[in-house]
Amino acid sequence: MDEARWLSDEQQQMWRRFVEVLIRVPAALETQLQRDAGLTHMGYVVLLTLSERPDRRMPMSHLARSVSSSLSRLSHVVARLEGQGWVRRERNPEDGRVQIAVLTEEGFAKVVETAPGHVEAVQQLIFDRLTPAQVRQLAKAAEAILDGPL
Incomplete structure (x- = not known):
């Protein structure tokens, strides 16, 4: 064994x-989203990701990769979002094995309603505390960390 x-x-x-x-x-963002919107941070990220798609839909496996989640965890999150009427799942007509997550109109409205408070929390927690140079440095550092295998 190599020395540490x-x-x-x-x-x-x-x-x-x-x-x-x-x-x-993340704990502060989770608290803000729970308090103001009744959403988990992962639930918000799922809704936001779907809202940014032109057709507001995405295969579950692609969505899992996009939100850095396992398919199992994503399935639980989507089930909760379905219960609220914000997302629905459909079978892909070309391949019935593929499930597609679809953002409903109610889900899109939830993103529109939630985004301003969430963005303000991010501004207060991160950007209000950093200079523009520090923001650029942090972006470069994050890129360097994420550039390799994790």
Whole structure:
């Protein structure tokens, strides 16, 4: 077994702060969405993703990749959204094995209603605290991290 590559003091400090961001920001966004819209963050991301498609529909497997979710987790989220009348599932007429998630008119209205409050929360949590240069640096850092296999 190779010897561990321990973190330097600077790396350790940065890593702990980064983990805190990874925990606190999503929790704050989840709280805002639950309080203001009765949605989970993943539910909102699913509705938003479908709303950005010209036909407001997407095969479940493609939607899972788009929202960085497993198909199993996405199925549970979509089932809850179906219960609210915001999404419905249809079989692909060309391939009956493929399920397609479809954003309903009520679901689109929910996205339109929810987006302003969510965007304001993102502004307050992230962009109001960073300079434009820091935003560009953060974007580059995120790109570098996501560019490799995860």
